[in-house]
Amino acid sequence: MTLTAPPASDDSATAPTLPRAVTLRDVARAAGMSASTASRALNSTGYVSADARARLLAAAARLGYVANASARTLKQRTSRTIGVVVSAIGNPFYADLAAGIEETLRAAEYQMVLISDNSDSAQEIDGARTFLAMRAAGVIMTPVGSDAAALLMRHGIAVVELDRQLAKVPCDAVVIDNHRGARAATAHLLELGHRRVGLLAAKTNWTSDAGRLQGYRAAHRAAGVPIEPRLVTRIAPEAPDTVERVERLLDERPTAIFAANNVLTEQVWRAIRRRGARLPRDVSLVGFDDVPWMEMVEPGITTVGQPTVELGRRAARLLLLRADDSERPPTVVCLQPSLVLRGSTSPPG
Amino acid sequence: MTLTAPPASDDSATAPTLPRAVTLRDVARAAGMSASTASRALNSTGYVSADARARLLAAAARLGYVANASARTLKQRTSRTIGVVVSAIGNPFYADLAAGIEETLRAAEYQMVLISDNSDSAQEIDGARTFLAMRAAGVIMTPVGSDAAALLMRHGIAVVELDRQLAKVPCDAVVIDNHRGARAATAHLLELGHRRVGLLAAKTNWTSDAGRLQGYRAAHRAAGVPIEPRLVTRIAPEAPDTVERVERLLDERPTAIFAANNVLTEQVWRAIRRRGARLPRDVSLVGFDDVPWMEMVEPGITTVGQPTVELGRRAARLLLLRADDSERPPTVVCLQPSLVLRGSTSPPG
């Protein structure tokens, strides 16, 4: 701040809002060095004398130098940014995934750019384009369609699919064992003696929902209990007639319901409450995803818990590994869910 | 995809992973035009003949051209990226703010880059540096300290403070009327006849907490009820002794408690449940922030509701306005909270 030439100084004291950002050249000049040397010093790469480095570092600090990420990315043809696209940031499940990703990325000095696609494949492709344009070092996504991942990978950007797998090309992925989770949930109900177990699942082409549906079926098969088709309801995310569809399922008088994600679990829970029905006396309920409210309501909701934050961490770690070695064979990490028993399940009344 | 020259085609069919991204020159060449014309055509800026434009557009589509955002940012010295730094993405309050921001930004064709700072000012500054490096068009933050905003603004980056104001320089902001919300909450309790109303607030230097504390005081003053200092507990976010502090407040036997944010509301709620005390018979409770669980538990929690998503939208809108006109005087938008009455409050038993 206190420079030699007070009046004609070319530094920021001239105007309150400075006209041009300070560049590497500026700090080089201030230290009487060239830009190349300054670059080496500030990035601790290549040879720089201790003296020069010290002067350069001091100058950078004094001038408040912040490297221009665009210039660097342009030159290096890749950035330290990782794109993340989730279905709905407002859903605590996705928020937790993002939290796990962010934590891991931050530790590795990468930036997370978060985009929410509202489960809409057009928005998802848009997001992919954005990351392509940014030359993101990689992208983690909870896929809605398979085109976005294809686009990215075709352009050489590493992709990790999270929560479900949709890519048609082999690709890293981190998922939960949906089949086993759903099977455990359903088996629990069957073991309690339920014979009319309703299923409420999302109507998607996602592997997660397919697995949950299969798990429900497998448990029935193993128990020798036939499935009543009218008790299986599949509802598209954000469908406008969600409430009616849920009501209709309840009208079928199942003695228990397995709701295959946290949103649907909340929907049935509300429908049950609206009817004044009692949990678990009138109907038992098992959810999927252990979000906070499930433990706070009375009775608590028995549910298939997922290590959500850990799923996010793993996805980030996988991407980091691939950044080191783009030739690694694609690996898919499958984490185990666990059935959390609470008060919403009991033998049929 | 079906081109004229099958074997010697210079397009991506050659290798599965293409060696170099397709640039503007590539599409220009493919259309027999210069890069500048291609730029004009693809950005619909300046004069381009209909014919040329068509050929260029076709070439771009065929080659799968995606503009390099870094090059553009470098040239234009600003990007279409807006940085957002929130305290904790896992907290539904901040997630909703982010959702509102993202929605608005997306409509204006800006990208949101989200960073969570865990209420740590060092991480907040880090985030500011990142956005500075990216030449973000602006930054929206729920501030922890005042240095990050100062740094940004010193470098000419527009800042909008959200949820609270900490900047020492005038700066756009979107906040809730904390004083009024807290006052209404406390007055409600006082009107019910409570005389020992505990306050549980965050110990920060944030305007939000200051306003809530003052509102609590103002309500007492207006009602002519003296405040019992032992009933006022302030706990730093993430403090390790949070549970004990809350227990100690309960030990003071307040007949009602006003918890000044959603996290603390949950903490007291849990403490009350652990003791087997009944809401509102043994103690009344009013929260702040209307997060979903408050309506789902039994009895529901009376709380000061905030238009959270709208707060986010407004912040984004303010930033967009400033992007159009950097000379606008800083404006602060103050939204009104509303007291949501539910079952957790009643006259003292």
Next chain:
DNA sequence: CTGTTAGCGCTTTCAG
């Protein structure tokens, strides 16, 4: 209406 030219700020050989 179109092409040439220059340069955004940085990194990276390559000579000294």
Next chain:
DNA sequence: CTGAAAGCGCTAACAG
């Protein structure tokens, strides 16, 4: 150990 030079991909004057 250091500097000169070139160029990443794009846009914006400015001539034609």
